[in-house]
Amino acid sequence: MADEDALDIWPPPGVTGPPLLSEKFDRRIITGIRHSVGAIASAAGLAGQRLDDFILAVNEMMTNAVRYAGGWAG
Amino acid sequence: MTSPELGEHISFPFDSDAATLSFTAGFVANGIRRHHRVVLITHALAPADLHALLAARVPAFAAAVDAGQVLVLPATAAQLLGGSFDPDRMVTDFDVLIARTRQDGYAGLWVSADMSWATPDVPGVERLFDFEAASSARLVGGPVAAVCQYDRRLFDAAFVDQACARHPLTPGQAPLRFAANAGPGVLVMSGEADLTNREALAAVLDPLAGMEDDVTVDAAAVRFADAGAAQLLARLAWRRAGRRTEIRCSPAIERLLRAIGADNVAQVTIEPAYG
Numbered sequence: 001m002a003d004e005d006a007l008d009i010w011p012p013p014g015v016t017g018p019p020l021l022s023e024k025f026d027r028r029i030i031t032g033i034r035h036s037v038g039a040i041a042s043a044a045g046l047a048g049q050r051l052d053d054f055i056l057a058v059n060e061m062m063t064n065a066v067r068y069a070g071g072w073a074g
Numbered sequence: 075m076t077s078p079e080l081g082e083h084i085s086f087p088f089d090s091d092a093a094t095l096s097f098t099a100g101f102v103a104n105g106i107r108r109h110h111r112v113v114l115i116t117h118a119l120a121p122a123d124l125h126a127l128l129a130a131r132v133p134a135f136a137a138a139v140d141a142g143q144v145l146v147l148p149a150t151a152a153q154l155l156g157g158s159f160d161p162d163r164m165v166t167d168f169d170v171l172i173a174r175t176r177q178d179g180y181a182g183l184w185v186s187a188d189m190s191w192a193t194p195d196v197p198g199v200e201r202l203f204d205f206e207a208a209s210s211a212r213l214v215g216g217p218v219a220a221v222c223q224y225d226r227r228l229f230d231a232a233f234v235d236q237a238c239a240r241h242p243l244t245p246g247q248a249p250l251r252f253a254a255n256a257g258p259g260v261l262v263m264s265g266e267a268d269l270t271n272r273e274a275l276a277a278v279l280d281p282l283a284g285m286e287d288d289v290t291v292d293a294a295a296v297r298f299a300d301a302g303a304a305q306l307l308a309r310l311a312w313r314r315a316g317r318r319t320e321i322r323c324s325p326a327i328e329r330l331l332r333a334i335g336a337d338n339v340a341q342v343t344i345e346p347a348y349g
Contacts, residue, residue, distance in 0.1 A: 049329075
């Protein structure tokens with residue numbers, strides 16, 4: 001569910017090319033997004049401890065967002 | 075998840091009549107085939123209506139009802155008996171049901187409950203979430219598998235999310251499975267632990283905190299644990315300070331546990347294992 005609003009901050013400094021994943025999420029789908037992040041990051045070449053760390057970091061950011069922000073407007 | 079293993083506690087949120095009926099029909103058909111007693115608790119539909127719908131979809135249904143293998147009960151005769159929700163009464167009633175299931179020669183008891191009765195006006199409903207979490211712990215290693223079906227059209231999203239987090243298993247969310255047959259004080263867990271099953275994990279770990287003997291949590295087959303789940307494991311060890319706690323887990327979870335200081339707790343062993 002790519003959304004133009006979500007891409008306003010793209011690209012971050014020093015990054016070229018399209019985002020590999022752009023999704024809105026809520027509590028119900030953090031597990032599924034985490035799986036997608038793992039598959040995409042792995043396909044992009046991340047492996048081992050760096051891959052574990054990246055998946056965990058994204059998971060914790062999503063978890064904090066759904067716990068303390070709650071969801072998207074509208 | 076229409077064919078659970080005994081000990082599993084599953085939430086099934088649904089948003090259409092077709093979805094709940096299809097799930098329930100699959101659940102009943104599998105339960106009959108696997109020789110379990112199947113108890114369906116219904117609220118949105120009258121028992122006779124659910125019976126008719128299932129009889130049209132599950133070939134063996136009517137015969138299984140006649141034989142006493144399948145029971146269809148209204149919530150007013152179960153969770154809502156006497157007009158209020160009383161978790162203590164539920165536990166007592168289930169013990170009776172389990173004993174009868176054994177006497178009647180069934181290997182296990184499968185329960186599917188339509189949770190539509192759990193509206194804010196029901197006396198005692200404020201105890202539902204604690205009951206759901208405690209049920210996740212109580213069912214581990216026992217002869218019961220239970221599915222709680224929540225109608226998303228009836229409850230707000232936050233309520234359903236909170237309910238689901240108290241079940242180790244919800245379709246599409248992180249699955250956790252537990253086994254308690256590896257000996258006293260040993261809990262074996264597998265799957266994934268994140269925000270979507272955190273309260274269930276907390277409830278399953280809780281009874282281990284008070285055990286006098288050594289405790290081993292064998293999480294070697296856990297593929298992912300988030301920081302909240304790691305915190306629960308660390309907290310278990312901390313609550314047991316002075317008594318031995320061993321946590322077996324993947325190298326990734328071991329690093330996470332050390333990062334949050336779990337290895338500073340007295341008498342804890344964090345053992346890397348490959349699941």
